[in-house]
Amino acid sequence: MLFRTQLGLFALGLVIVSTFATTHAAAAELRSSGMISTAGARRAGLERAWASAVRMDGGRDRLVGSTLHITSDPQRERRIIEVHYNNRKEIYTDTDVDRYGEVLGKDGVQKKTIARVNDLKAQNIDAKTVEYNVPEMMFFVASRRGFIHAMDAHTGATRWSARIGNPDHPTHGPAANDKYVAVINGNVLYVLKHDDGELAWQKKLSYVPSA
Incomplete structure (x- = not known):
């Protein structure tokens, strides 16, 4: 299921979120509706670059983590x-x-x-x-029930989505580099390929991470 979530507060970094918080009207709008409108962004002197939909598991799911990765390889400009x-x-x-x-x-x-x-x-x-x-910039988000969603951070377009682990086990992450995206579900570390989300490898950990 696609759960509509607003991830468009982005302008070469997600520091915009904290900038919005300094503007009372914009902060109030964010609290009431879960997003900043185009008009609200303009009043704050900013521009909402995009909004996107993230794959999630119905009403029982929620986002638990996100990360922005800027690729260091100049060949991937x-x-x-x-x-x-x-x-x-x-x-x-x-x-x-x-x-x-x-x-x-x-x-x-x-x-x-x-x-x-x-x-x-x-x-x-x-x-x-x-x-x-x-530079190539990717935005990765993870849901509590194990959905991993990769987006083009410049446009919000979906690059890939994947599901890992047991939906009843807690999910932590993601973390990313130029080649891989890592997520923990329960006590298993899953490493996915950066470009297409295919599973590269997984490893059972000797402990269960806690928040």
Whole structure:
């Protein structure tokens, strides 16, 4: 089941959460609705970059951990192109997929944004693009019942989701590096592959971690 949760308080780091807390109106909005609206973010001098849905196990589940990982490998730099029009912004990246599930790549995202700008101009809407390269950034979240969800931290798009362990055992983590994502469920350590969420290995621990 997809449980709607707001993870879009992101702008090159999740320090925005603490910044929001210093603004009374924005903090009140967050407490009442669980999210910051686009208008509320603007009043606080910020911009809500995205919101996303996370796979969870119905009403019995909840998020227990999250981590942002910025890849250190320069070969994994991302190409991002923003399309600006009518005070709006659309974000396209070279890891987006087409209708057939194929990754666009740098040439593909260039063609897609050119087509989008031409489409807007055909509607007499002035549009422009802004292009830049950034490190690959991934945001990982874990639920109490063992769902692990990986998102593109630039756009909020889901990269993969996986389930580990026993849903009745507590889950701790995640932690991540360039190659792996580690999560503990009960007394078992699960290590997943960073890029696709496949299980790399698991190991039974001699103790049960506590919060």
